[in-house]
Amino acid sequence: MDIINYIENVGQRAKQAAQLLASTETAQKNRALIAIADSLLAEAAMIIAANKKDLQAGREKGLDDAMLDRLTLNQQGIELMAEGLNQVASLADPIGSITDLDNRPSGIQVGRMRVPLGVIGIIYESRPNVTADAAALCLKSGNAAILRGGSEAIHSNTAVAHCIQQGLESAGLSRDCIQVIETTDRAAVKALLHSKNYVDVIIPRGGKGLIKHVTEESEVPVIKHLDGICHVYIDDQADLEKAVKVAVNAKTHRYGVCNAMETLLVAASVATEFLPQVAASFQQEQVELRGCERTQKILPHCIAATEADWGEEYLAPILSIKVVDDMAMAITHINHYGSHHTDTIMSQDYSKIRQFFRQVDSSSVMANTSTRFADGFEYGLGAEIGISTDKLHARGPVGLEGLTSQKYIVLGEGHTRQ
Numbered sequence: 001m002d003i004i005n006y007i008e009n010v011g012q013r014a015k016q017a018a019q020l021l022a023s024t025e026t027a028q029k030n031r032a033l034i035a036i037a038d039s040l041l042a043e044a045a046m047i048i049a050a051n052k053k054d055l056q057a058g059r060e061k062g063l064d065d066a067m068l069d070r071l072t073l074n075q076q077g078i079e080l081m082a083e084g085l086n087q088v089a090s091l092a093d094p095i096g097s098i099t100d101l102d103n104r105p106s107g108i109q110v111g112r113m114r115v116p117l118g119v120i121g122i123i124y125e126s127r128p129n130v131t132a133d134a135a136a137l138c139l140k141s142g143n144a145a146i147l148r149g150g151s152e153a154i155h156s157n158t159a160v161a162h163c164i165q166q167g168l169e170s171a172g173l174s175r176d177c178i179q180v181i182e183t184t185d186r187a188a189v190k191a192l193l194h195s196k197n198y199v200d201v202i203i204p205r206g207g208k209g210l211i212k213h214v215t216e217e218s219e220v221p222v223i224k225h226l227d228g229i230c231h232v233y234i235d236d237q238a239d240l241e242k243a244v245k246v247a248v249n250a251k252t253h254r255y256g257v258c259n260a261m262e263t264l265l266v267a268a269s270v271a272t273e274f275l276p277q278v279a280a281s282f283q284q285e286q287v288e289l290r291g292c293e294r295t296q297k298i299l300p301h302c303i304a305a306t307e308a309d310w311g312e313e314y315l316a317p318i319l320s321i322k323v324v325d326d327m328a329m330a331i332t333h334i335n336h337y338g339s340h341h342t343d344t345i346m347s348q349d350y351s352k353i354r355q356f357f358r359q360v361d362s363s364s365v366m367a368n369t370s371t372r373f374a375d376g377f378e379y380g381l382g383a384e385i386g387i388s389t390d391k392l393h394a395r396g397p398v399g400l401e402g403l404t405s406q407k408y409i410v411l412g413e414g415h416t417r418q
Contacts, residue, residue: 001183007191010146010179011198014119017176018144022116026093028171029140036167037085040132043163044078050159051128058152066256070126073156081132081160084383088136091382094401095142098409106418109411114404116142118200121192122385123148123214125206128156134203135164135178137385141403144177146199148192150206151184158182193218203398205386208313223398225363225389227313228258229339230371233330233356234274235347236267242368243346244278250344250370252285256315258387259342259374263310264321265330268294271323275299287317294323310337327352331359338362340389342374363389363396 021029040047051073058068094114101111120143124130131147138145149157161180168175181188193202196219203223204214211224232250234243250261266274275298282289289295290309291302302321309320310333324330327345334343344366345356353367364374374397376384381399388394394402 001185003183003185003187004191006183007181007188007195008198010181011119011192011195013176014144014146014179015198017174018116018118018142020174021139021144021177022095022118022142024142024173026095028173029093029142030089032139032168032171032173032177033085033089033136034167035170036132036135036164037082037089039163039166039170040078040082040085040160043159043166044075047073047078047156047159047163048075050155053155054128054153061152063152067126067152071128071153071156073128077129081129084129084133085136088140088383088400091140091400093140094404107412107415111409111411112406113409114401115407117403117405119144119146119198120403121146121148121195121199121202121220123189123192123202123204123206123210125150125210126152128153128160130205131157131160131180132164133383134385137383137400137403139177141400143403144179146179146181146192148181148189154184189214190217193220196220201393203386221393223386223388223390223394223402225258225339225341225387227339228260228341228387229263229311229313229337230259230261230341230374231263231265231330231334231338231343232261232371233265233324233327233334233343233345234267234270235327235330235345235349235352236269237349237352238267238270238274238346239348239368240270240274240277243274244281246344246346246368246370247278248281248285250372251282251287251319252317253370253372255317257372258313259371260315261344261371262312262314262320263333263337264319265324265333266295266321267327267330268323268325271295272298275321275323282319285317287319289319289321291321292323295321298323313339327356331356335359335361341387342366342371344369344371363387 097114098111122134165175199220202220204211289302290305340362342364343362376397376399384397
């Protein structure tokens, strides 16, 4: 297979499909989403059989249990995929909505209209459910999509793609609206990243290595986050009982996710009272604690933290703890070591919360709640394609609106500029 010509052909077809999809009515997009969901349920046995091929190949390649778990698709997983598609169908369509319509002194009206980005390339690893999730969000937001899953899930992704294209056709839409790359050749990724004539944005979903490679290689704009080094800061004005609950939830609710707390910062004036309480809870959850010298004086069993710990995304039951003089020191630490993902302050002082909100440079900044809420569904977006820590275009959880842009519209009645 000539990979460059193959990807160019895919890109050309996606570009043409995107032009038609941009003006497709909401009802037709919703019919396609519901039809895809129905096809997934009807073809569940075929998808599971394909997934078993991937799992067998993965075992033979020596994939670890965590990777195999992410790769697995069962009946329940397929039902969740279908439910997700139906949920996206129920969401409001952002395309064509007009906001900020303003009457100007000249007599014209100026507003802004939501429009699709165009063609979105999504590169992801292991989880075959991403194929359906990405297709749903791109389709509803009026974007054509080129999906390139990991080689370990090629059979599963191909099976899901078959259902997607069945659903598109049954709703009268082109199969080219959602295309899944059919080759595992890594050259296809490079070709896609260089397809600036056809692809408008790239979204990588996966490990830090994948995202770093895509960011460095791509000639197309990228929406991404590299890692999730999230902090919870316990202020001297915090309700310590609530602070224990929030800190434990932020760390232990799920370990292998980007919005889990990785570093706990504690104001020195409450550290002696707070740290033993929270440490007891972490000990019950078998979380390994790594602390600064001031932390170790209060928690002698705590392992000494190194400089590397402050910038580490553990994705595991490991937590670094630092005692800080005050909120200013906490903010400095977060902005230096954090990944601009999600950070929380626990405080009953509203003026401090406002200052924390203004000065912490992250895509989500919270007060008196767990970092685990940094999620598209929890934010009321319905679903998300990922989380962006960039400052341009989209920031934070990227839902339907994040997959759109805006253009100015101007209304007049024969007005001429004087």
